[in-house]
Amino acid sequence: MHDGNTKVSAATLAELIETATVLSEDHGELVALAVREARDRPLNDAQARRLYTRILKILRGHDAAGLSDGDRERIAEQVRGEVEKVVGSVARPAAEGGVPFVTYNGLSPRDVLPVPSFNNKTIPMVEGYVDVEKLQLWAGNHRLTLLVAEFEERNNRPPAAEELVKLMQGSILMTGVKNPTDPFKLKPLADSIARKGVEIPPIVTFEGEPKDGNRRIAASLLVLHGKDYSAAEKERARYIRVWRAPEGTTDDQFEAIVVSRNFESDHKEEWPEYIKGRLVVQEYELRKRQVKGRITRAELKRIREELAKDFAIKPGEVDRYDRMVYWADDFSAYHLEHGREPAAVRHKTEKNFQWFYELDAGRGNEKLTRRLETDDELKAVVYDLMFDVLDSGAQVRNLYRVVNDPETAGTLLKAHELMDREPHRALDLVDDAITDAKRRDVRRRSIGFEEYLKSMVDRLGSTPPDQWNTLDSELLLEVRRIMESALGAIDAQLSSRRSRGAKAEA
Amino acid sequence: MSREAETHLEEALDRMVQERFPEGLVRALEGRFPGATYADCEDAVSMGFAQLVRADRRMDNPRGYVTTVAVNAMRRLLRRAALQQLADADGNGGPEDVADVGADEWSDPVADEVVADDAYLFMQELVDAWESRNVKTATRLVLAAARLGEPLTADELAERLGDLLHQEVTAATARQWRKRGLDRLRREVVDAQLIEDTEEH
Numbered sequence: 001m002h003d004g005n006t007k008v009s010a011a012t013l014a015e016l017i018e019t020a021t022v023l024s025e026d027h028g029e030l031v032a033l034a035v036r037e038a039r040d041r042p043l044n045d046a047q048a049r050r051l052y053t054r055i056l057k058i059l060r061g062h063d064a065a066g067l068s069d070g071d072r073e074r075i076a077e078q079v080r081g082e083v084e085k086v087v088g089s090v091a092r093p094a095a096e097g098g099v100p101f102v103t104y105n106g107l108s109p110r111d112v113l114p115v116p117s118f119n120n121k122t123i124p125m126v127e128g129y130v131d132v133e134k135l136q137l138w139a140g141n142h143r144l145t146l147l148v149a150e151f152e153e154r155n156n157r158p159p160a161a162e163e164l165v166k167l168m169q170g171s172i173l174m175t176g177v178k179n180p181t182d183p184f185k186l187k188p189l190a191d192s193i194a195r196k197g198v199e200i201p202p203i204v205t206f207e208g209e210p211k212d213g214n215r216r217i218a219a220s221l222l223v224l225h226g227k228d229y230s231a232a233e234k235e236r237a238r239y240i241r242v243w244r245a246p247e248g249t250t251d252d253q254f255e256a257i258v259v260s261r262n263f264e265s266d267h268k269e270e271w272p273e274y275i276k277g278r279l280v281v282q283e284y285e286l287r288k289r290q291v292k293g294r295i296t297r298a299e300l301k302r303i304r305e306e307l308a309k310d311f312a313i314k315p316g317e318v319d320r321y322d323r324m325v326y327w328a329d330d331f332s333a334y335h336l337e338h339g340r341e342p343a344a345v346r347h348k349t350e351k352n353f354q355w356f357y358e359l360d361a362g363r364g365n366e367k368l369t370r371r372l373e374t375d376d377e378l379k380a381v382v383y384d385l386m387f388d389v390l391d392s393g394a395q396v397r398n399l400y401r402v403v404n405d406p407e408t409a410g411t412l413l414k415a416h417e418l419m420d421r422e423p424h425r426a427l428d429l430v431d432d433a434i435t436d437a438k439r440r441d442v443r444r445r446s447i448g449f450e451e452y453l454k455s456m457v458d459r460l461g462s463t464p465p466d467q468w469n470t471l472d473s474e475l476l477l478e479v480r481r482i483m484e485s486a487l488g489a490i491d492a493q494l495s496s497r498r499s500r501g502a503k504a505e506a
Numbered sequence: 507m508s509r510e511a512e513t514h515l516e517e518a519l520d521r522m523v524q525e526r527f528p529e530g531l532v533r534a535l536e537g538r539f540p541g542a543t544y545a546d547c548e549d550a551v552s553m554g555f556a557q558l559v560r561a562d563r564r565m566d567n568p569r570g571y572v573t574t575v576a577v578n579a580m581r582r583l584l585r586r587a588a589l590q591q592l593a594d595a596d597g598n599g600g601p602e603d604v605a606d607v608g609a610d611e612w613s614d615p616v617a618d619e620v621v622a623d624d625a626y627l628f629m630q631e632l633v634d635a636w637e638s639r640n641v642k643t644a645t646r647l648v649l650a651a652a653r654l655g656e657p658l659t660a661d662e663l664a665e666r667l668g669d670l671l672h673q674e675v676t677a678a679t680a681r682q683w684r685k686r687g688l689d690r691l692r693r694e695v696v697d698a699q700l701i702e703d704t705e706e707h
Contacts, residue, residue: 012625013695020652027573030534038530054552055528059519103537
């Protein structure tokens with residue numbers, strides 16, 4: 001038995017077991033597949049000639065050691081003849097010059113049928129899987145135009161293939177990029193690809209340049225080279241199904257593809273939020289119930305993450321739906337208890353499902369939902385107004401400001417009292433209360449602003465230039481954005497003062 | 507091999523070529539191993555035929571033999587490529603374990619043989635300690651075939667087991683014993699923490 005001191009390496013042991021497994025397995029399915037493939041997908045001329053030359057040399061030359069030169073020449077001639085015979089025994093495809101296909105998920109390259117039509121132009125395509133690393137992003141993509149132009153200005157050359165990927169993934173930053181960490185919103189797409197692969201096949205030129213699907217390809221590369229994805233997810237992202245255009249497809253045909261893929265809506269109707277929310281929460285509850293004993297925070301986090309993955313949403317959204325459904329149910333229960341028609345309650349709750357997200361606005365103890373937990377009178381006021389008076393989510397979002405200010409909270413109570421008799425007047429009162437609450441809020445925030453600005457002037461004025469070196473680009477861009485907008489406000493203020501001064505002098 | 511058997515094999519090989527089985531197998535391997543290059547698949551098929559000719563023995567299913575050898579060759583080619591990639595990724599020759607594995611495995615064929623022999627003997631020792639004579643014998647045969655890089659079909663295994671155990675053994679039984687033996691072997695080396703558990707649970 002093993003004495004614990006063996007010198008045999010793990011790799012060699014694993015290799016031997018694997019070899020034993022492979023060599024003793026029945027590969028009948030693969031043999032059958034090979035027979036079919038020989039019939040359906042012969043190699044091209046050059047490949048077949050090389051393969052059969054190798055094999056026939058092995059078969060005919062294995063006992064050639066004692067042969068004379070003449071015999072060898074005769075065998076070589078015989079091999080050449082046999083090779084030509086087998087190569088010529090079947091019609092063979094032209095040599096592939098384009099991006100190479102691989103057989104994957106049981107799909108060998110095949111014609112797309114019916115022949116697809118793009119903006120009234122019919123273009124025959126071949127469908128198959130390719131290794132995503134064999135594709136090079138299209139620099140002429142309209143989304144990329146500005147970034148590519150800026151890159152060329154800065155570097156006096158067009159971006160290389162890997163630089164195009166970096167431009168899309170945000171690791172090379174150009175000015176004017178709105179979201180520097182993910183300028184093309186690739187991360188959510190990458191997560192989706194990791195989960196279920198690329199669903200809509202990009203359309204590529206014969207050589208493999210994507211005329212449609214640059215984002216899908218950049219996102220697949222993000223999965224393939226990212227640290228956050230498992231081996232199975234990387235495998236899913238590596239081989240993607242594409243439609244390959246034939247060699248010689250003209251620019252106007254590609255333009256038709258681009259236009260049809262980017263301008264024509266697929267008329268897909270997304271599920272309403274309340275359906276998604278209810279489904280997610282139902283499943284969330286079920287999974288929580290399946291945990292034996294007390295659920296720890298870590299377990300809850302894990303459940304949320306798994307659920308998010310299964311429903312293609314972010315873990316934070318599970319929480320959001322959970323809260324929304326909780327308040328929607330509370331709202332329904334309140335109105336049913338107060339004798340409202342169940343159908344009307346259901347309709348109101350579903351139609352305004354988004355309001356239950358707005359209801360949770362504010363920070364910490366400022367939140368209206370915190371108050372609603374403990375204050376039934378306030379709950380009655382808010383829920384009644386939500387049912388009969390309010391007509392927008394923005395009003396619900398601002399209710400927390402209103403109830404946090406005694407004066408505006410009083411106006412809200414008045415609106416509630418008036419609600420049955422004069423609903424329009426009640427709505428006006430709510431709007432007034434919101435406007436007042438916002439103004440007061442701004443005023444509160446303006447206290448200390450002057451002091452803050454003075455300290456900022458001191459701080460920035462005394463900052464040595466080399467201190468900026470250590471800041472990351474994202475922060476610098478953010479500072480520049482804020483400063484530019486602040487400068488705009490300052491200029492406007494100064495200019496207005498100048499004109500007031502001019503008027504006063506006049 | 508008898509003249510009759512030799513003729514039989516030659517005819518089978520000629521038929522495989524006429525029916526263009528080699529190119530079908532290249533295509534099938536491309537599908538089975540999408541990460542491999544066309545050249546890898548062509549190499550693997552050639553290796554299958556070369557080994558079949560070298561084996562120089564009568565066999566019922568030469569297509570299965572070539573396919574099995576080719577699949578094993580693909581696995582080895584891809585493993586070699588992966589190790590090379592890891593070593594290339596590290597400018598100084600890679601982390602120790604990678605350098606170790608790579609160097610032992612590929613750069614010194616004599617050392618390879620010694621290491622593989624050690625692994626084989628070690629496993630045979632483990633198997634010898636088992637009680638079940640049937641599973642033990644089946645596993646020893648499978649390991650011996652693996653050591654030689656020779657495919658061993660369930661029919662062939664059953665035939666040899668019948669000779670050794672002096673009893674009738676069907677292919678299905680041989681397949682079952684082989685599976686149990688390899689599973690147990692894998693479990694023992696995993697439990698002894700000699701290799702990592704990579705099985706799906």
